[in-house]
């Protein structure tokens with residue numbers, strides 16, 4: 001039986017309606033869940049750790065967002081948002097509470113739904129979870145060594161232990177950080193210094209430790225600082241010096257119009273660059289002392305310039321510059337054999353601007369010795385040298401007027417007075433008496 005035209009129309013109309021409803025349903029009940037991006041995703045968190053969060057939805061838009069900190073049965077709400085019409089993106093921050101959480105594992109749980117009609121109208125859910133270790137307890141620092149008597153421009157050693165593994169620990173002096181190194185016995189040694197230009201009566205060193213979560217503890221320790229004043233020295237920069245020494249720096253400062261201008265660029269800019277480079281080697285060090293004897297002073301040598309001399313440079317009776325001299329100049333005979341001051345590993349050989357041909361040794365715990373103006377280098381980077389081993393010959397390379405060897409001792413890149421390290425009694429009071437603590441109490 002053929003359908004009457006009127007009924008056919010109704011059926012067609014009904015079919016179109018159903019198709020439209022299905023299309024609308026498929027449109028409003030889309031199945032694309034919201035997207036969550038949390039940053040950072042750390043392994044550890046502390047009180048008040050902050051996170052940024054971005055949620056987006058490509059379909060019908062965001063409906064609801066809930067962020068919780070979950071520890072066992074406990075759920076702490078950190079953030080909740082209900083969204084209006086047509087909101088497809090939201091970004092903001094949330095922080096962990098300052099109380100209520102316990103040290104240990106926890107999860108950050110983020111639940112987002114969208115406005116899709118899927119799931120019987122409840123929307124598409126996205127569940128994002130990040131687990132981490134909550135740690136709100138800073139490391140406990142116990143200072144083991146007793147006396148710390150430092151001279152301005154001098155060094156000292158502190159022995160301490162920590163209640164937990166740390167990301168870093170060491171001594172802060174003004175704005176300089178001297179890292180501590182964990183020894184086999186589990187205690188830490190930090191070799192630190194009072195830079196020559198820091199007044200030890202005004203800047204008390206502090207011992208700090210930061211755990212992997214970022215909790216920092218800071219303690220003071222027994223400390224006595226001795227102020228020191230340093231010498232003034234005047235150096236005459238003669239025309240002969242400029243003629244002899246400056247040509248080697250032609251390539252470094254080709255723009256200089258004359259030798260005096262080039263000298264000033266070398267003395268200021270190249271010096272600063274070279275000092276920065278030496279300091280950049282600070283962390284290239286063994287975590288324990290590589291040496292056991294007193295440091296050797298270059299034999300049969302006379303000191304020409306002292307540590308932390310304030311040098312005034314004159315030319316034609318005019319003051320042209322001021323610089324600090326951070327080592328001791330030792331002269332004997334030309335091309336004298338230069339010895340390693342102590343057992344250590346070669347970490348640098350080569351040309352180093354104002355220092356000329358240079359060797360730098362690491363002795364462990366951030367302690368370096370530097371030998372400059374050499375005419376010849378007889379060792380290679382990586383070599384382990386014994387105390388007294390010949391590493392090169394003295395010379396006049398770099399910013400040097402006559403044959404000598406410029407010697408520096410550095411603690412974590414900060415020049416310190418070499419005289420202390422040549423002094424057996426100073427070492428006994430300030431170094432060995434402390435490393436002995438490791439042997440008796442901790443090994």
Ligand SMILES: [Zn+2]
Nearest residue numbers: 327328329406
């Ligand atoms: Zn020098």
